[in-house]
Amino acid sequence: MRTLTFCLMLTTLLAVQASRAQYATEWGPEQSIQQISEHVFRWGGGGNFPMMNALFVPTSEGIILIDGTVQPCGTGDSNWIKQELERRYDVPVRYVVLSHDHQSHICGTAAFTDTAIAIGHKNITPHLIREGRVAAIPQITFEDSLDIDLGGVKVTLYYFGPTHSDNLIFVHVPEDGVLFAPDMARPPGQLALPDFRDLDVDNTIEVLGILGRMEDVDIVVPGHMSPVATQDYFFEYRDYIRTLRERVLDHLVAERSLDEIVERVTMDDFGHFTNLEQFLERNIITMYDYLYRYREPNDGPNIPIRAPR
Template identity: 25%
Template sequence: MFHAILSACLAANPPTCAPMTLVAQPFATLADCKAQAPRIADTWLGDRPSLVQGGLSCAPLADLPALPVQAVAQGIHVHIGQIAQFEDSPDGWIANLGFVIGRDSIAVIDAGASRQQGQALFAAIRRISDKPISHLIVTHMHPDHAFGAEVFREAGAAVVGHARLGDALAARGPVYLDNLTDLYGPGPMIGTRVVLPDIEVADRLDIDLGGRILTLTATGPAHSDNDLTVRDSATGTLFAGDLVFRGLTPIVDGSLPGWLDWMAAGQTGGPIVPGHGPVAADWPQAVGAQREFLTVLAASTREAVAQGLPLSQAVPAIVAALQPFASDWASFPDSAARDATAAFKELEWE
């Protein structure tokens, strides 16, 4: 199969350009692609007035950049992201991303930090299967998981998320996009847009990929206020999103007690795919270190509150209590201070 590759450029002098894989229309032959690519490119650019065409070509699937993926269960493949926070990454490609192949279609779980990463995930999927991509499931609002979404919508997928995901992305998405553009420069983020969900999950939703059911479960505030998990019926594999961190310092952006309660409920089944870090074989391996870290975070925060410390004094005290964990978690110093601030602001009102 062949795809049209558009060089999309920001109007500047000199222009900043990036390759856009126009995933909506694959072609069986190079001749068909060359004949129809100009029309497809014009249509795509027509919805993006800030971009201009810098070139147009056709490429076979084998030539498209593709993310490395690994099989973690039958029909389930995962890309393991860099174990780092945005500030410590060269491109923001830090989240774990995955896909599940059913008899009739494919569901993608999380889409990456930019259109460029979404395209590389799309190419990885297409090297394994040409089945329709029916769903993109976004586990929560953070851009390392959500910002490649438009690639999969163009490929025909319905975008699925927590019932609060749309509001969260609408409120924070533009700021996230500006921040990533400032951090990495405009080139890596060209073509990236905030995509709101087509389907919202308030409680549970089953998705049938053909002989394979994915159960989506919305949680209360924990890592964020819009976390969604995905369990595969065929293998018991759980995609936990950022409800599970391994190796990278956990970030509280929802509710610390809520997150601890979610972990206390436990999970059974097959492998657990965390939002960051290696796939875990079982529940204790998945959450053991994270539970210990967050438990100490909660206890030290409550102690600071009980002592009547103001935020300016409480944060250093909480970070000091967390210091024994420093060697176990990547991107620890800044993340620990962020967690201490978030925990204090929440728990001082208990």
């Protein structure tokens, strides 16, 4: 039975690898469209699409577009993807999904409001309006999950609580085993976030575990960079965030200053992350800010209201 189980697992793994091998997984120097599974395409790459990922799912009844990577926003380059879709398909974009409110991910969505219904989490609209985002305003919002069934293809949107903003959602195409996890994943060996400014650290640790255990996921598409990743990334990144949290908190309890904490927390055991040196100080500082508001020291009301520098 053990031999049979191993052979079955090996056969499944090889089948997944063979399936993925026929599709593109890395960006070239020019902006382009790549097919990454049977039904899912991504667009981005070079030019004004600096290593950003957006997706679309064409069906017989219309196209589902997820995010729009136009940088700098307002250049008009969203017309490029719109023209490409019109040239390739004889159906319009029916739905535009906004993964979260950050401008760099959603600027291109505004170009499709002539034919498409915009969708986002229920928390997203106040951020779009307050910040003056150049983006589509959702006409449909949801709280926990939403299924889009179009032309025989099912796309499921999930919200697992606040992570990188209070409105970040994840996009799953279960038939293809594709999960879009913007700003919660990067290619193997890279930290996902330069800082934790708007991160709910504790819930993010929980959500990374949920993403790592989701069924029907073979390909993880990050919001930035290429190539695509796997679910193993979520556990690896969770370990990093959880360890950083524990170490910064220990130093806070020991009443060390921020400068002392930055000096002492090296995270050398996570040195395989190629951008660790680039991101670490900002990760520590924003983790310190988060944990300063998290705990109540013994001298309580006597501590400064703001985290001291």
